[in-house]
Amino acid sequence: xxxxxxxxxxxxxxxxxxxxxxxxxxxxxxxxxxxxxxxxxxxxxxxxxxxxxxxxxxxxxxxxxxxxxxxxxxxxxxxxxxxxxxxxxxxxxxxxxxxxxxxxxxxxxxxxxxxxxxxxxxxxxxxxxxxxxxxxxxxxxxxxxxxxxxxxxxxxxxxxxxxxxxxxxxxxxxxxxxxxxxxxxxxxxxxxxxxxxxxxxxxxxxxxxxxxxxxxxxxxxxxxxxxxxxxxxxxxxxxxxxxxxxxxxxxxxxxxxxxxxxxxxxxxxxxxxxxxxxxxxxxxxxxxxxxxxxxxxxxxxxxxxxxxxxxxxxxxxxxxxxxxxxxxxxxxxxxxxxxxxxxxxxxxxx
Amino acid sequence: xxxxxxxxxxxxxxxxxxxxxxxxxxxxxxxxxxxxxxxxxxxxxxxxxxxxxxxxxxxxxxxxxxxxxxxxxxxxxxxxxxxxxxxxxxxxxxxxxxxxxxxxxxxxxxxxxxxxxxxxxxxxxxxxxxxxxxxxxxxxxxxxxxxxxxxxxxxxxxxxxxxxxxxxxxxxxxxxxxxxxxxxxxxxxxxxxxxxxxxxxxxxxxxxxxxxxxxxxxxxxxxxxxxxxxxxxxxxxxxxxxxxxxxxxxxxxxxxxxxxxxxxxxxxxxxxxxxxxxxxxxxxxxxxxxxxxxxxxxxxxxxxxxxxxxxxxxx
Amino acid sequence: xxxxxxxxxxxxxxxxxxxxxxxxxxxxxxxxxxxxxxxxxxxxxxxxxxxxxxxxxxxxxxxxxxxxxxxxxxxxxxxxxxxxxxxxxxxxxxxxxxxxxxxxxxxxxxxxxxxxxxxxxxxxxxxxxxxxxxxxxxxxxxxxxxxxxxxxxxxxxxxxxxxxxxxxxxxxxxxxxxxxxxxxxxxxxxxxxxxxxxxxxxxxxxxxxxxxxxxxxxxxxxxxxxxxxxxxxxxxxxxxxxxxxxxxxxxxxxxxxxxxxxxxxxxxxxxxxxxxxxxxxxxxxxxxxxxxxxxxxxxxxxxxxxxxxxxxxxxxxxxxx
Numbered sequence: 004x005x006x007x008x009x010x011x012x013x014x015x016x017x018x019x020x021x022x023x024x025x026x027x028x029x030x031x032x033x034x035x036x037x038x039x040x041x042x043x044x045x046x047x048x049x050x051x052x053x054x055x056x057x058x059x060x061x062x063x064x065x066x067x068x069x070x071x072x073x074x075x076x077x078x079x080x081x082x083x084x085x086x087x088x089x090x091x092x093x094x095x096x097x098x099x100x101x102x103x104x105x106x107x108x109x110x111x112x113x114x115x116x117x118x119x120x121x122x123x124x125x126x127x128x129x130x131x132x133x134x135x136x137x138x139x140x141x142x143x144x145x146x147x148x149x150x151x152x153x154x155x156x157x158x159x160x161x162x163x164x165x166x167x168x169x170x171x172x173x174x175x176x177x178x179x180x181x182x183x184x185x186x187x188x189x190x191x192x193x194x195x196x197x198x199x200x201x202x203x204x205x206x207x208x209x210x211x212x213x214x215x216x217x218x219x220x221x222x223x224x225x226x227x228x229x230x231x232x233x234x235x236x237x238x239x240x241x242x243x244x245x246x247x248x249x250x251x252x253x254x255x256x257x258x259x260x261x262x263x264x265x266x267x268x269x270x271x272x273x274x275x276x277x278x279x280x281x282x283x284x285x286x287x288x289x290x291x292x293x294x295x296x297x298x299x300x301x302x303x304x305x306x307x308x309x310x311x312x313x314x315x316x317x318x319x320x321x322x323x324x325x326x327x328x329x330x331x332x333x334x335x336x337x338x339x340x341x342x343x344x345x346x347x348x349x350x351x352x353x
Numbered sequence: 354x355x356x357x358x359x360x361x362x363x364x365x366x367x368x369x370x371x372x373x374x375x376x377x378x379x380x381x382x383x384x385x386x387x388x389x390x391x392x393x394x395x396x397x398x399x400x401x402x403x404x405x406x407x408x409x410x411x412x413x414x415x416x417x418x419x420x421x422x423x424x425x426x427x428x429x430x431x432x433x434x435x436x437x438x439x440x441x442x443x444x445x446x447x448x449x450x451x452x453x454x455x456x457x458x459x460x461x462x463x464x465x466x467x468x469x470x471x472x473x474x475x476x477x478x479x480x481x482x483x484x485x486x487x488x489x490x491x492x493x494x495x496x497x498x499x500x501x502x503x504x505x506x507x508x509x510x511x512x513x514x515x516x517x518x519x520x521x522x523x524x525x526x527x528x529x530x531x532x533x534x535x536x537x538x539x540x541x542x543x544x545x546x547x548x549x550x551x552x553x554x555x556x557x558x559x560x561x562x563x564x565x566x567x568x569x570x571x572x573x574x575x576x577x578x579x580x581x582x583x584x585x586x587x588x589x590x591x592x593x594x595x596x597x598x599x600x601x602x603x604x605x606x607x608x609x610x611x612x613x614x615x616x617x618x619x620x621x622x623x624x625x626x627x628x629x630x631x632x633x634x635x636x637x638x639x640x641x642x643x644x645x646x647x648x649x650x651x652x653x654x655x656x657x658x659x660x661x662x663x664x665x666x667x668x
Numbered sequence: 669x670x671x672x673x674x675x676x677x678x679x680x681x682x683x684x685x686x687x688x689x690x691x692x693x694x695x696x697x698x699x700x701x702x703x704x705x706x707x708x709x710x711x712x713x714x715x716x717x718x719x720x721x722x723x724x725x726x727x728x729x730x731x732x733x734x735x736x737x738x739x740x741x742x743x744x745x746x747x748x749x750x751x752x753x754x755x756x757x758x759x760x761x762x763x764x765x766x767x768x769x770x771x772x773x774x775x776x777x778x779x780x781x782x783x784x785x786x787x788x789x790x791x792x793x794x795x796x797x798x799x800x801x802x803x804x805x806x807x808x809x810x811x812x813x814x815x816x817x818x819x820x821x822x823x824x825x826x827x828x829x830x831x832x833x834x835x836x837x838x839x840x841x842x843x844x845x846x847x848x849x850x851x852x853x854x855x856x857x858x859x860x861x862x863x864x865x866x867x868x869x870x871x872x873x874x875x876x877x878x879x880x881x882x883x884x885x886x887x888x889x890x891x892x893x894x895x896x897x898x899x900x901x902x903x904x905x906x907x908x909x910x911x912x913x914x915x916x917x918x919x920x921x922x923x924x925x926x927x928x929x930x931x932x933x934x935x936x937x938x939x940x941x942x943x944x945x946x947x948x949x950x951x952x953x954x955x956x957x958x959x960x961x962x963x964x965x966x967x968x969x970x971x972x973x974x975x976x977x978x979x980x981x982x983x984x985x986x987x988x989x
Contacts, residue, residue: 063643069814092643097590098582099633102400106637109393110386123497123588127506188495214961217495223907227719231958234712252907259830276908336760338820339908352814473979477927480920481979484972491965599799612793644814648807654800658792 032161038148039155039316048138048153049310050113052084056304057112057137059103061120063092065220066248066274066340067294068118069352071143074297075116077350082305097124104128114138114304116297122191126151138307142300145191146316153307156300156317158292160192163321164199166290167245170323171269172207174286179240179267182232183215184225184249192246193217200243213239218249222276225252233260241267245290247277251339254280270323273332276339281329289324289332294344370608371624373657377631385635393634395517399510401630402519403581405623407597408604409530410574412622414475415605416534417567418547418614419468422479422598424575426486427460429594431579433490433498436589441500449502453576453583460486461572465565483598490591497590501583509584519581523623526577530619543567547614604629607657625657671866671877678865678937679856689929689945692978696949700956710837712955717841718830720951722747722903722915724844724944727922728851729780729895731943733794734926735855736888737868737935738787741798742779743896743922745805747915750776750900752809755819762822773897779805780893784886802919821908829905840905847898852940864888869936924971925950928978949974 056079060068072090079085089112093100097120105128107115115137119125122144129139129151141147141155171181183200185193197215204210213236218225225244232239233256244250250271257263263284270288271277281287296319306313324332332343344351381388388394407424414421431453439449468478511518534540542563545553554560582593607625610617632653636646726743733740750772757768783801787794829840855861867874867881875881903915928946931938953974957967 060643064810089640090643091637092646094643094647095592096596097586098403098593101585102396102633103637105396105400106393106634109390109396110638110640121497121586121588121590123500124586124590124593127510127587188491190496194496222909223903226907228958230715230719231955234715234955235959235961255908336820338755467976471976471980471983473976473983474927474933476933477924477979478976480924481972481974481976484975485969486972488965488968488970488972491968492963603796603799606793606796612795642811644807644810646807647810648804651800651803651805651807654803655786655797658796658800659786659790 035146035148035159035316039146039314039318041315043153043307043313043315045138045153045307045313046310047136048114048307050136050308052308053086054084054113054308055111056085056088056301057107057110057115058088058090059100059107059115059117059125060090060092061097061100061118062095063090064094066352067292067342068143070294070342070344070346071118071297073346073350073352074295074344075142075301077346078298078301080350085305093120095120097121100125101128104132108132108135108137112137114140114308116140116142116300116304118142118144122147122149138304140300140304140307143294143296145195146318148315154303154313154315154317156296156303156319158296158319158321160195161199163245163290163292164196165203166321166323167196167269168200168203168243170288170290171241171243171267172203172210174267174269175210175241177207178209180211180213180236180238181241181243182213182236182239184218184228184242184244184246184253185215186217186246186249187219188217196245210241218244218246218252220246220248222248222252225249226256229253229256230260233257233262239266241269243269244271245269245292247271247274247289248340250274250287251276251280254284273324273343274339275334275337275341275343278329278333278343279335279339281326282333285326288326289329291321291324291343293319293321294342294346295319368621368624370621370628370657374624374628374631377628377635381631381635385638387638388635391515393638395512395515395520397627397631397634398517398520398523399585400634401627402509402517402523403578403585404597404600404604404630405523405626406526406574406581407578408601408608408622408626409526409619410571410578411598411601411605412530412608412610412617412619413534413543413567413570413574415602415610415612416547416614416617417543417564418550419475419564419567420479420602420612421464421568421571422476422602423460423464423482423486424571424578424601425594425596425598426483426490427457427572427575427594428579428582428597429591430460430486430490430493431456431576432583432586432593433494433589433591435505435579436499436501436583437494439499439502439505441502443503446502446504449505450580453580454573455576457572457574457576457579458569459572460575461569462565464572465568468564468568469561487595494589494591497588499589501587501589505580505584506587507584509581522577522581527619527623534619539563539566544615547616549615600629601626603654607654671873674869675862675865678869689942689949689978689982692981693945693949693952696952696956700952700959703956703959714837714841716948716951716955717844718838718906719955720947721840721844721906722899723918723921723925724899724947725847725902726892726896726899726918727925727943727947728848728940729892730922730926731929731931731938731940732851732855732864732888733892734931734933735864735868735935735938736885737871737933738794738885738889739798739923739933740780740783740889740892740896741795741919741923742783742802742805743892743899744915744917744919745802745809746776746779746893746896747900747903747918749779749805749809749812749915750897751904751909751915752813752819754901754904755821756812758819758821758825760820760822762824765822765825769901772901773894776897776900777890777894780890780896781886783893784889787889788882788885806916821904826905826908829902840902843902847895848940848944851895852944855940860884860887865936868934921947921950924975928975928982930982946978949978 091103138153141152146155146157216228257266268287270290272292273289435449435453439445508518542558546560546563604626605622608621730740753775754768754772757771758764786797831839925947926943929942957970
């Protein structure tokens, strides 16, 4: 009985303590800043070359991650002590990603770079890898602070979402009706982008958020959802869509309905199809989601392999590109499903 | 005639997939690097266990001449519910398991009732239920919830003196299922109804209860498989079950059962599930390009079906 | 004699079943107009038809296969594959378009032919065979596209299909309707079409009467593959996306539409008209769910309920007559 009371009050305490931490996005951000600056001792991850790099891709069916992987390969090519790269693809299936990481461990890889389908689902198996002395680096996902992940080379979706929201709402002069087009529900990207938007909205009381939709990074789906929204709402002033490949779908729907003039598009990212649209219509711009997170991840991995001290988080910053600057980044002859990047030409995907 | 063939030929035909499994293991031992560590062999089993459990339930359904496509999403729903409920607390283990089996049984019962009442093709019925269950999961949550109790994780990943706990669970389940199917009246009725529903009814079997029972078993097996998957993932991931139902059907058919019903057995189904897990594992260890892996899996499915055809089927 | 009687009877049965789904569609449309007065505006109706075109075109092919008594689950994979092939072959040049379209249709037909060979030559169930082939085709698409959406589409290609005739009907929608018309007439009135009904309803009698079942099977599955390829072109035109998984999940929408329309798994009944009604019902229901402001996930539930309820209603009607 006493033990039960103890447990219950401990739980109650944790719940109460957690509430203020979660109540304000700012405090979360401060916590993240503090956590990412923590250092990790990497002696137990140090290995003798040649190195075998394991990459556990949560999915490879998306051009961003394909570019990210190319960045990893490119960075690896600059270091002769890396002998080979083993890549596994979980195809959006977290259970498979658990199995993939187990298989990479069986193959005695020296370090594991990964991007998750779901962070929590692979935590136990990543912990196993770390305990066996294999450094685990989250590459291109969100910031992860857990015993299973040694370090994260991440892009901050909260900051990105905030930048996109601010630019959109300023362009709208603080007044109007908008809807949000978000990635796959439940992903860090979707959760953080929406949280950032809602946070920024607090300072713009005359903006109304009509709906938050999930286009799943799928251009066709984003277009279909927008067509339906156009049917439902007779007037839409703006669209919050940080993901360029969905932004084009949204913009096309507006164009085909003859309502492109009533709407202001938010900045997207450096997805080439979106850049082409921005170059043509001179509005929107981009807040980048750099694919070179792959290179940063590989660099952090190498530091760990050399036993050098490593921080828990390395932020790959997003920058804002105004519509006027877009011309420098758009590649008119490349497919839409392409990303503006710093990759040398022979390392780009074929 | 089939009966004139020597006993070892008949057994070989019927248990063909088990032979395939043994050959595959030997082949992998020889040809696949890093395969033959104790750790990896155990991994193959833990990676296949959930599918094996799910496929056992699917075997019952298919033997009965039906099919159950809703089990994948049902598994996902149960994973989410049980992890959300348990919230990582070890003392909630029994309750969580009961809940998993209970939800599975209830869903199976509803499927069974609808099947008996509406009399539409089970493929359509369970496909509709698949969609409904998927919607329910996402209405409940759009992100990972909760945490599996540590016992789940141990069942899914732990070892007992080197042998994976999941292997023990799977073996016990297979043995029980096999006994039920071959030695009990209900089991034999399932095969009878699957073989020829009209004849079974004329013989006095209550086909409606038998089909109902098969669906309940399918639901319960989804609950058990969900326990293992929740243990693997440690958290309630909403999409955890997507695609599992097709994998289960593939395992059953690979194991020699006929989709029309009446023939098949659980031992072969489980062997087929392990073969599928072994193939995934071997392809990863052989560092076959991930894109090629999907193609290879498809070709293997087709090849295995062609080789392992049910015998004596009218076209 | 006997076969002529059977065809007449199955034609009548099919007509009754077909009418049932149109009644359901009418009810849905009425419900839609109550929900929102924008519903019946031709522009939006044109939108709905355009949204369903890729699945609809593929569903016509699957109708043929199912009347024969088979099933084709690989259509989703073929649609994705076709979209990638078309985009890559087009490579941004307008003069490549005819070649790209032809190559895509051919690719679809070849996959269909492979399916047909597997089904005709083995006794295994087409359900599992086409499931396996869908995996294989997805793998091929992944390899061919390298994970990204390869290929560059010309704007002319998309503008042609998205152009609205009379400001209302998108060319793509018209394409679907024309294909449905041609397909429906062929299925019901051609000798080939009638042989499908025969084989589906009584395979043994069909074999005895000397019909070249294997050849017909090959042709039918190839047709399904070809139409799925056409569906891929439609998807590319509508969405501009040629990624690996663009068609994923469509095979279930297609299946639902065909069954809703009265074509059964056993074969021998049903038709393209019913399929058209079925796919309209599905997509109108989605559209209505959006209009009612329902969560996307509620749409999944609605899809499931519609599938189950319509099939049950069908069964009930079938027993009544």
